[in-house]
Amino acid sequence: MTHRRHQRASVSICATKDTHMGFSTKAIHAAIEPDPTTGSIMTPIHLTSTYVQEELGKNKGYEYARVSNPTRTVLERQIAALEGGKEGLAFGSGMAAITTLFATLKSGDHVILSRNVYGGTYRLGKLVLSNFGIDCQFVDTTDLDNIRKAIKPKTAMVFVETPTNPTMEITDLSGVAKICKQKKLLSVVDNTFATPYLQNPLSLGIDLVLHSATKYLNGHSDMLGGLIVANDPKVIEQLRFLQKSLGGIMSPFEAWMCLRGIKTLSVRMDRHNRNAIQVASFLSKNTKVKKVNFPGLVSHPQHRLAKKQMKEFGGMISFDLGSLDKAKAFLKRVKLCALAESLGGVETLISHPATMTHASIPREERNRIGVTDGLVRISVGIEDVEDILDDLRNALRGI
């Protein structure tokens, strides 16, 4: 009886693996099957470094845990399903994923990146990859002409972030995909801010999507992780080879945490988005706030493009208070909003990009890309929005 019930359960869950099912259903069921040995509905955490082989050359598909781990495999399949790609790969952090991606390049290659990518990506390009002869050029990708103009004979990849961190600039993903196809360049999108719930770059023709799973995918500020999803078998093979060769893999425990977080992604994102719309509208009416960057505001220069390529606008906002002193005073006065780096957790986090996430960018360059001394970034959490608004109102009153 138990046995038959178990069989029925696995059949029904397998049936829901239909690719036509809705996002929320996929986030709970895609790639997730009851453990065949116990029926455990949750994916077990396989804490092992190696796997016993029956005889030479005969194993159950697993040989050594740097190469593959069953818990990690489930997450890799799940993110592939959510992004609509063939295969996923999981890494120890977003930066480990990005580093592995860049290791597909050769000395002499040229890469075009969005001018305000994540600070760590900028640092990797400017201070690390430059030592290996990889030439990273940062351009304003909101204007596709800047990408076209930057292409050189040695250009191999176009790497964009949209919305960008922290100024919330939007890049036209279909446009980038078209240029890259024409010029035979690998197109990459860091989809961390949007998540697969709000934006699916692969469906717009982009070759490869990556995430810092540390943020919205996990969603609870309690792990670090990175994910890549790709479609081209050649690219996948190269990334798999580099994943085991460089070794920056995600641990089974983190993979499990991430799987757990993803189940509630759509519910959390709807709330992040709803709260962010209210916070952005509140900030844009406050006279102490000079400028609000949020793609959901009609005043955002690319609101229409954001509306076209995103389902909702996400939970990230940045706003300018005019000076470092004012930003400092404001950040000292917030109580509910936690002053911290990172984003995408259930709790509201607030930060100062110029001295925190983007400190490795020279001041002149920062000002040019809009990361001014007065800029504050807020990752709007899923608390009661009135409490967030009260906290911001109080803090603004004091400056």
Ligand SMILES: *Cc1c(COP(=O)(O)O)cnc(C)c1O
């Ligand atoms: C945080 C972040 C990263 C880096 O991810 P880690 O998990 O911190 O290594 C990359 N891109 C974006 C957009 C991020 O927000």
